[in-house]
Amino acid sequence: MMNTESMDECILVCVYYGPNGERLMRRGGKIAKMLKCPLYVLTVDPQPEDEWDIEKTHYISVWRKIAEEIGAELIEKYNEKRPIVKVICDITKQKNVTQIVLGQTAQSRWEEITKGSIINELLHKLSFVDLHLVSVSRELEVQEGFYEKGIRAYLMEVNEGHRLCFNHTYLDKYEGIFYKEVGTDFNNGVFKFMMGNEMVEVPVIDDHVKDIHKSIN
Known part of the structure; x- marks a missing residue:
């Protein structure tokens, strides 16, 4: 209130x-x-x-x-x-x-x-x-200029951390927006999502997020 x-x-x-x-x-x-x-x-x-x-x-x-x-x-x-x-x-x-x-x-x-x-x-x-x-x-400002338009994505928990995916399943741990780096053929970029009441941004390298708590903010 x-x-x-x-x-x-x-x-x-x-x-x-x-x-x-x-x-x-x-x-x-x-x-x-x-x-x-x-x-x-x-x-x-x-x-x-x-x-x-x-x-x-x-x-x-x-x-x-x-x-x-x-x-x-x-x-x-x-x-x-x-x-x-x-x-x-x-x-x-x-x-x-x-x-x-x-x-x-x-x-x-x-x-x-x-x-x-x-x-x-x-x-x-x-x-x-x-x-x-x-x-x-x-x-x-510079960071925003190097990424494509955001799309809905999910993070699935795997042995080595979390893997990026674009189809929603019961295995998904987090839902958010994925911003792909411009000029790359692989899924490298930034994944943004809500953790509690905070917006978190984590780096994605070849479809994977190694440390979900390592925010780039």
């Missing part, structure tokens, strides 16, 4: 699909916990829900779990045709938001937020709100 002990402050975190979403939510969660105030997480998509691909569905599932963990209300706006700034402003006024956490996410609509024009527009329209712009690390 959301902690509403202090109503003087209210945090809104804006996220879009990608690995930076969890980081932004937890950053907002820390601020809200420190201020003992309400926390909202907003995601916007121009597509209707029934047109999502597996990657979007995966991230939304992860965010819902994290939102519950950190005591946030996740606001999902789909089939949304309004400009991003308009949506942010409307939610800000509806929820009496005083601080907004924004992220620079590679290859997404939120990337526009890092450009001065939209920042200036938010500052102009929401002069009473503090903006926190969280940048993505260079390593993450």
Whole structure:
């Protein structure tokens, strides 16, 4: 349940699909916990829900779990045709938001937020709100550029660790998203999945994950 002990402050975190979403939510969660105030997480998509691909569905599932963990209300706006700034402003006024956490996410609509024009527009329209712009690390941007689009995959426990497979069976230990390295004929890349309430990323080499606890984060 959301902690509403202090109503003087209210945090809104804006996220879009990608690995930076969890980081932004937890950053907002820390601020809200420190201020003992309400926390909202907003995601916007121009597509209707029934047109999502597996990657979007995966991230939304992860965010819902994290939102519950950190005591946030996740606001999902789909089939949304309004400009991003308009949506942010409307939610800000509806929820009496005083601080907004924004992220620079590679290859997404939120990337526009890092450009001065939209920042200036938010500052102009929401002069009473503090903006926190969280940048993505260079390593993450480079890493994303070397992988193909993610696909649903599973890890099966074997003697030497875990083996990657793409057909679901009762032997599967973990379900997640596999990102294959560009330019390789073998299944080398990164497997992302939920372990408890944490998003874990492990390297895949020739269909195998040797150490499931050795995250590359």
